[in-house]
Amino acid sequence: MIRVIDLHKTFGKQHVLRGVNLDLEAGKITTIIGGSGSGKTVLLKHLNALLLPDRGSVLIGGKDITRLGQTALNDVRQKFGVLFQGAALLDSMTVYDNVAFPLRERTNLAESVIEKKVNESLAEVGLSGMGYKFPAEVSGGMKKRAGLARALVTRPEIMLFDEPTTGLDPLLGKSIHQLIRKMHGTFKFTGVIVSHDIPEVFRISDRIAMLAEGTITAVGSTEEFMESKNPVVRQFLQGEVEGPITVL
């Protein structure tokens, strides 16, 4: 279980997170929704300490990761896999080497074992035989799938997805969602998705949390969320300009 307690983060004069409290249940997929610039990615980057808060805590297995030293933090980060918005593949390496990278860095496995695991991972995301290509030579959807293979190759307990379908057409977006759901079924990770791909992302989510004005304004199961009477949630789901959320 991941517990976020009273998280505050400021960039310059911009107070992005203003006391976020959120419990992310183990083994479930929780999606964080919210308007553009509402701080969803900032919140996500606090979950594995890519950003450190000005105030507040992030507890993982009861341990506050915001106060850990480098070595302890690296141990915690090994529990995570992250799919970045642009996949963030290392562009000096082939897709194969990208997927092999965390295994080569974190484990002492023999190259033959790494090869087997990488090929399995590439097959799981439908990229068999594409390992020799460089990131610049593959499409956006393939990059996302390669990023997913790299994130999952170490079989992490927690997966973070930052806008996994941004920049993809609806069909590719749907296939990425299906892939996430399929991988979740296989590996049972705790998933956190940041997205505003609504309502598609609801189909793969167990729980939804809405971030607005720097705080979590609503949280619940997908069904509860769809039937929510909360005016902020209703305005966001129905895409109305007028309402409690200031759009422009």
Next chain:
Amino acid sequence: MPSFIGQIGRYAIQNTVDTGRTFLFLLSAFAWVFRPPIRIRLIVHHIRTIGVESLSVVILSGVFTGMVMGLQGYYSLRKFNAENFLGSAVALGILRELGPVLSAFMVTGRTGSAMAAELASMKVSEQIDALYSMAVNPIQYLVSPRIIAGLISMPLLTAIFDVVAIYGAYVIGVNLLGVSSGSYFAGMELSVVFKDVLSGFLKSVSFGLIITWICCYKGFNAPPMATGVGQATTESVVLCFVMILVWNYFMTSVML
């Protein structure tokens, strides 16, 4: 008036903080060099990109610098009937000053700018965040090997520049303008002492550090936007040139 003073204060504080961060970055890079895993393959890879791939431009600039020195030196020395000192004048100028400085300029333009652009691009596309999230320290993986490679490559490139420039001046002075070959090398042998070679060597090592340190720092701390790559590249090249000239003056004044 108070706001003007406030602005000066903020500027001073910001610059002090930036300078502190720059030095901490360097200390961190050195600290990570000695922590396992030692990344020999990456160091060798960067020696190739900094050293081997800069070789042609360093040789070319060395040849023409030497030829110009041979030409100018000959006509200046001839006014005093001292053209036999051409070898001595060229060797001292090249070994102590022009060799280290010009080869450092070439490496800054050829490799330093590419280094800053590559790291800035990795920052903008979240590749550096990806390394952190895979529990790999980006300073150890990206910066420390480049700094070590710079420290190794720069003196070697400077030595090659020195040799090529001295032979460039030889071709002009001896083959074209008729200075005696014996006096060219004898003058060099008489005037050049170990301290001159040491001075050039120490300068080149420090320039190797300056180039890799500044370019990595600027790339690593590029603003996370598309223009950040260009900004980091420009700033790193300009700052390297200025730092090389300023540091060269200090080293010359200390080692004279």
